Amino acid sequence: MVVSDVTDDESRAAALGLLGLSLITGIVLGSLFGGMVTEKYSPSTSFLVAAMLSVLSMVVVWFTIPAQTKQKKKDDKPKPKQGVFDVNELRRLLSVPNVARLLGTKFFLLMSVMVIQGILPVILTDIFELGAQDTGIFFMTAGIIGAFFQVVAVGPLSKRFTDKSLIILSSLLIAVSGILMAKATTISHMYIGFAPHVFGNVMFDVVINSALSKAVPQEDTGAIMGFTGTVYHLSMVLSPLLSALLLENVGFPSLGFTSSAINALLLLFMLL
16 A cells, blocks of 8 residues: 555556565565474474564564655545445445456456465475475575566566556466466476466566556555455455365365466456
């Protein structure tokens, strides 16, 4: 929300990309040190370190982020106070052109990503028999790949191509990744198959968030980013259940094929 408030339409995609890069950097370092701490000490120690870092993050936010980041206009009228989740506000935002389509697209892309990613630690430890440190190295490598794509590809591509073209490319990459991971028999295959998954995930997240913030008036960017977070958490509620059912009853390859099938339907919808 803060990034959307302090950037204009032209620079927003690049700024969101930098925000995503900071997240990926945290994933890289967290995966590496989390695995090392768990192996040398215990899982409880990893949770304790994470809690301490969270407190540090809260302190930094408290002292560095302004209380008000929106630029107020003279003719702005104060809005009536709303609840945490306002159905009428959601209905109003969904009536804005392209907003409902973008939110729906993001939900299904997230489902296709999380059906694999949400249960990936279980896959790595139970199927490919990796220890905590090797699992951490896998996620660290994925984070490095994501950071590389974020810096080298997402920014330049967002300036050269339309949002729709990049969302289609993201969906195609995730679909290809699903097939590659479904066919994986070694951890090397998983590394190769997971690379396009990371690229597609990084790209669609930045592009759709940027497109949503451009689709609504500036005073509504905070609200639309909030509803975007709701879409993310809804996918986090549904995808683990779907992943567990598929893994338990059909097997590991079904996760990749399901991800690819979701994206195939999504590509058909976007191209029609």
